Amino acid sequence: MNVARSFSTWRKYRQTVTELGRMSSRELQDLGIDRADIHNVARASVAR
Numbered sequence: 001m002n003v004a005r006s007f008s009t010w011r012k013y014r015q016t017v018t019e020l021g022r023m024s025s026r027e028l029q030d031l032g033i034d035r036a037d038i039h040n041v042a043r044a045s046v047a048r
Helices: 003-022 025-031 035-047
Strands: none
Touching (some): 003 035
16 A cells, blocks of 8 residues: 555544544434444444
8 A cells, every 4th residue: 555545544534533523422323333433433434
C-alpha cells in the first residue's frame, strides 16, 4: 500500500470515528452501535 493510500484510509477512519463520536448515545443505539464499538465500526468501514 502506498503512502497516499494509507493516508487516505487513515483519514476516512478518523472521519468515521469523529462523526460517530459526535452522535448521542440514543442515536448510536438507533444504529445498533455501542459507544465502545465506535473504533471497531470505523475499522470495518475502511476495510471494505
